[in-house]
Amino acid sequence: MRLAFLCGLVAAALALPALAQDDGLVVYNAQHEALTQEWADGFSKETGIKVTLRNGSDTELGNQLLQEGAASPADLFLTENSPAQVLVDNAGLFEKLPQDILDEVPPAYRPSSGNWIGIAARSTVFAYNTDLLKPDQLPKSIMDLAKPEWKGRWAASPSGADFQAIVAAMLSLKGEQATADWLKAMKDNAVAYRGNTAAMKGVNAGEVQGAVIYHYYYFGDKAKTGENSNKVALHFFKGQDPGAFVSTSGGAVLKSSKHKAEALAFLKWIAGKGGQDVLKTGTSYEYAVGVDAESNPALPPLSSLEAPTVDASGLDSKKVTELMTAAGLI
Amino acid sequence: MAALSLIPLGFIAWVAVAGGWDQVRTLVFRPRVGELLANTLWLEAITLPVAAALGVGLAWLTERTRLPGARWWAALMVAPLAIPAFVQSYAWNSVLPQLHGLPGAVVIALISYLPFVYLPVAAQLRRLDPGLEDGAAALGKGPRAIFFRVVLPQLRWPVCAGALLVGLHLLGEYGLFVLMRYDTFATAIVDQFESVYNGPAANLLGGVLVLCTVVLIGLETMLRGDRRYARLGAGAARQPVRHELGRWLAPALAGLTVVAVLSVGVTLGTLLRWLWIGGTAVWRLDQVGAALWQSVFYALAGGVLTTLLAVPMAWLTIRAPGRWQRVLEASHLYVGALPGIIVALALVSITVRLPIYQTAWTLTFAYVLMFLPRALTGLRSSMAQAPIELERAAMSLGRPPMVAVMQTTMRLAAPGIAASMALVALGIANELTGTLLLAPNGTRTLATKFWALTSELDYVAAAPYALLLIVLSLPLTVLLRRQADKALAA
Numbered sequence: 001m002r003l004a005f006l007c008g009l010v011a012a013a014l015a016l017p018a019l020a021q022d023d024g025l026v027v028y029n030a031q032h033e034a035l036t037q038e039w040a041d042g043f044s045k046e047t048g049i050k051v052t053l054r055n056g057s058d059t060e061l062g063n064q065l066l067q068e069g070a071a072s073p074a075d076l077f078l079t080e081n082s083p084a085q086v087l088v089d090n091a092g093l094f095e096k097l098p099q100d101i102l103d104e105v106p107p108a109y110r111p112s113s114g115n116w117i118g119i120a121a122r123s124t125v126f127a128y129n130t131d132l133l134k135p136d137q138l139p140k141s142i143m144d145l146a147k148p149e150w151k152g153r154w155a156a157s158p159s160g161a162d163f164q165a166i167v168a169a170m171l172s173l174k175g176e177q178a179t180a181d182w183l184k185a186m187k188d189n190a191v192a193y194r195g196n197t198a199a200m201k202g203v204n205a206g207e208v209q210g211a212v213i214y215h216y217y218y219f220g221d222k223a224k225t226g227e228n229s230n231k232v233a234l235h236f237f238k239g240q241d242p243g244a245f246v247s248t249s250g251g252a253v254l255k256s257s258k259h260k261a262e263a264l265a266f267l268k269w270i271a272g273k274g275g276q277d278v279l280k281t282g283t284s285y286e287y288a289v290g291v292d293a294e295s296n297p298a299l300p301p302l303s304s305l306e307a308p309t310v311d312a313s314g315l316d317s318k319k320v321t322e323l324m325t326a327a328g329l330i
Numbered sequence: 331m332a333a334l335s336l337i338p339l340g341f342i343a344w345v346a347v348a349g350g351w352d353q354v355r356t357l358v359f360r361p362r363v364g365e366l367l368a369n370t371l372w373l374e375a376i377t378l379p380v381a382a383a384l385g386v387g388l389a390w391l392t393e394r395t396r397l398p399g400a401r402w403w404a405a406l407m408v409a410p411l412a413i414p415a416f417v418q419s420y421a422w423n424s425v426l427p428q429l430h431g432l433p434g435a436v437v438i439a440l441i442s443y444l445p446f447v448y449l450p451v452a453a454q455l456r457r458l459d460p461g462l463e464d465g466a467a468a469l470g471k472g473p474r475a476i477f478f479r480v481v482l483p484q485l486r487w488p489v490c491a492g493a494l495l496v497g498l499h500l501l502g503e504y505g506l507f508v509l510m511r512y513d514t515f516a517t518a519i520v521d522q523f524e525s526v527y528n529g530p531a532a533n534l535l536g537g538v539l540v541l542c543t544v545v546l547i548g549l550e551t552m553l554r555g556d557r558r559y560a561r562l563g564a565g566a567a568r569q570p571v572r573h574e575l576g577r578w579l580a581p582a583l584a585g586l587t588v589v590a591v592l593s594v595g596v597t598l599g600t601l602l603r604w605l606w607i608g609g610t611a612v613w614r615l616d617q618v619g620a621a622l623w624q625s626v627f628y629a630l631a632g633g634v635l636t637t638l639l640a641v642p643m644a645w646l647t648i649r650a651p652g653r654w655q656r657v658l659e660a661s662h663l664y665v666g667a668l669p670g671i672i673v674a675l676a677l678v679s680i681t682v683r684l685p686i687y688q689t690a691w692t693l694t695f696a697y698v699l700m701f702l703p704r705a706l707t708g709l710r711s712s713m714a715q716a717p718i719e720l721e722r723a724a725m726s727l728g729r730p731p732m733v734a735v736m737q738t739t740m741r742l743a744a745p746g747i748a749a750s751m752a753l754v755a756l757g758i759a760n761e762l763t764g765t766l767l768l769a770p771n772g773t774r775t776l777a778t779k780f781w782a783l784t785s786e787l788d789y790v791a792a793a794p795y796a797l798l799l800i801v802l803s804l805p806l807t808v809l810l811r812r813q814a815d816k817a818l819a820a
Contacts, residue, residue, distance in 0.1 A: 063527030
């Protein structure tokens with residue numbers, strides 16, 4: 001027994017460092033795991049470079065990078081939305097991207113700093129239950145959802161980075177006071193779900209009449225079983241409304257990366273044909289943003305969404321967290 | 331080890347002091363915290379009494395009545411322990427999405443944690459001296475009066491201990507309440523963490539949560555009282571008498587069936603349904619296998635390490651009790667009462683600039699802190715049964731003290747050591763929040779992988795992980811049942 005005991009101890013002690021194997025490229029990934037995994041697999045297959053993901057949410061990983069500073073093990077940072085990229089970029093932790101990578105996407109999908117680029121995009125929508133709401137009862141603007149008549153009727157996932165990006169856009173378009181008021185009204189009016197899928201499921205079940213989410217949750221569910229979206233339709237706000245905000249998913253290479261050449265190659269691959277084709281043919285239903293890249297044909301064309309022009313560099317995640325904490329939403 | 335155990339608490343105190351009073355005031359004294367506090371109070375206030383009443387009732391039925399198949403019922407009542415609470419809520423969420431908020435949280439908490447009350451109460455009922463009850467009967471008391479005035483008071487300790495355990499789980503649990511859409515401090519801390527990593531808001535919420543824990547423990551000590559319930563006199567107590575249920579048999583069986591169906595049936599049924607729908611396609615060996623290996627690895631490494639580190643403290647407790655020993659022991663035990671999220675948060679913040687950051691070492695260390703009390707209580711009782719004379723005899727035969735202890739006490743305590751390791755290992759396999767925060771890059775355990783899939787509402791793909799978690803936990807259930815009996819016998 002004692003011998004077995006000691007053997008167990010020795011085995012455990014030996015096994016621990018053995019786990020610390022070479023991870024290849026380390027990606028701090030806040031994008032949907034399935035999508036990034038598909039990108040990583042495609043890239044590894046072409047180049048033989050191993051890719052390891054650390055999954056988390058946008059601002060969690062962004063703030064983590066700030067705290068880790070130059071000691072960070074991360075080589076790349078991929079997010080669902082822009083604010084977290086801005087956060088890390090402002091801290092000066094990104095590698096300046098060479099022109100050939102920047103040229104993979106049109107200027108609208110990259111910040112003025114040129115330190116990160118768009119890799120995909122998603123549109124804000126109001127997903128509503130078709131039994132409970134008729135098209136003429138839909139809100140004209142996302143700002144209308146703050147009105148008392150919407151009390152208890154709509155949902156969102158305030159703890160998620162997606163929703164916080166929408167708030168960041170509102171902050172940039174409407175200013176701090178209007179956004180703070182809207183958030184305060186939202187605390188009274190909205191039902192909080194955790195995750196956009198859960199919110200959409202709530203809409204489908206009739207628990208709420210509508211929810212502010214991104215478009216691809218709907219298309220993704222339709223492509224699977226459709227059981228969470230049978231009674232759901234999408235309302236695009238359009239007309240440059242803050243609710244028509246199209247959020248850019250970003251990618252960047254860390255200055256502290258020890259595999260810079262490989263990391264840049266991966267980012268170029270994602271923004272280039274290989275990565276953008278995954279968006280077109282895969283099950284992510286996010287918009288492709290590469291120059292001349294086509295999105296999934298099931299989606300309404302990106303150009304038809306009449307999204308407001310928002311400078312990605314101006315999206316302030318820190319202020320958003322503060323305002324939402326003050327409103328009691330998180 | 332005791333000093334290391336104080337890290338999480340010290341860290342929270344440091345954040346509070348370093349941030350200054352103004353920051354504490356804006357981040358702690360705000361409506362959101364009041365809301366969370368109210369949520370927590372409601373949850374505890376409703377769940378605990380119901381759990382206590384149900385636990386006593388069920389234990390009495392299975393231990394003190396002539397129930398057909400009482401042994402089987404008893405096993406069924408403990409079975410929910412094998413199902414992690416977040417797997418229960420996953421199943422209920424997919425069967426009955428209307429169940430959420432406070433009612434959902436209470437129901438799932440009850441079915442998941444009822445065994446914590448049931449186990450100690452049932453064990454106590456089994457060994458109560460029926461002499462007292464006979465005495466009361468001889469004095470003309472009816473069966474009902476005997477139950478309330480003789481049996482129930484003797485159950486005070488196990489009920490309080492069980493309820494405390496349930497209460498602590500309610501404070502620390504994350505997955506259950508996320509799926510039930512009920513905000514508690516644990517969920518709010520993770521929300522803050524996901525928004526700003528380890529910002530002061532998350533840490534200060536952690537401080538409030540620690541205060542809740544302290545209040546709960548204080549409350550238990552107060553309610554438990556210090557009355558003596560031991561029997562005097564030589565010899566063993568008689569086997570207690572089992573009561574005839576008579577016309578109450580049918581309702582009793584119906585009640586037990588309902589509890590069993592709710593706590594085990596629904597979840598297993600749902601799981602099997604998702605597995606059936608998923609077929610063989612969801613068993614992606616590269617992913618399921620990798621997660622299984624990670625889980626097993628951490629469970630074993632953590633189990634061995636935690637138990638080894640608990641040995642010196644357990645030995646001190648048995649061989650050299652005293653004031654210092656009590657202080658040291660308390661600092662070992664308190665971390666177990668802290669929600670896992672607190673331990674994890676403190677370790678993230680402390681290690682972020684150190685070379686052990688994001689390594690298997692840090693994660694294993696977190697597990698050691700979280701599960702040290704489990705190992706300690708298991709070790710203590712088994713080491714207490716090894717007589718000190720053997721150690722002395724070995725030393726008088728010329729063995730150095732360490733070797734003497736190894737060759738006598740440790741050998742005799744071997745079964746207890748193995749049991750402790752198993753208990754810790756299984757705790758680790760089901761751990762979620764700490765693992766989410768601290769895991770090395772690329773590490774996915776069964777629990778975190780299950781959680782990632784559940785968050786996307788991909789019930790089908792999550793099912794294999796849930797099944798493996800339950801299969802891994804089955805031995806725990808058996809062990810805990812045995813240990814509850816033994817702890818009281820010791």
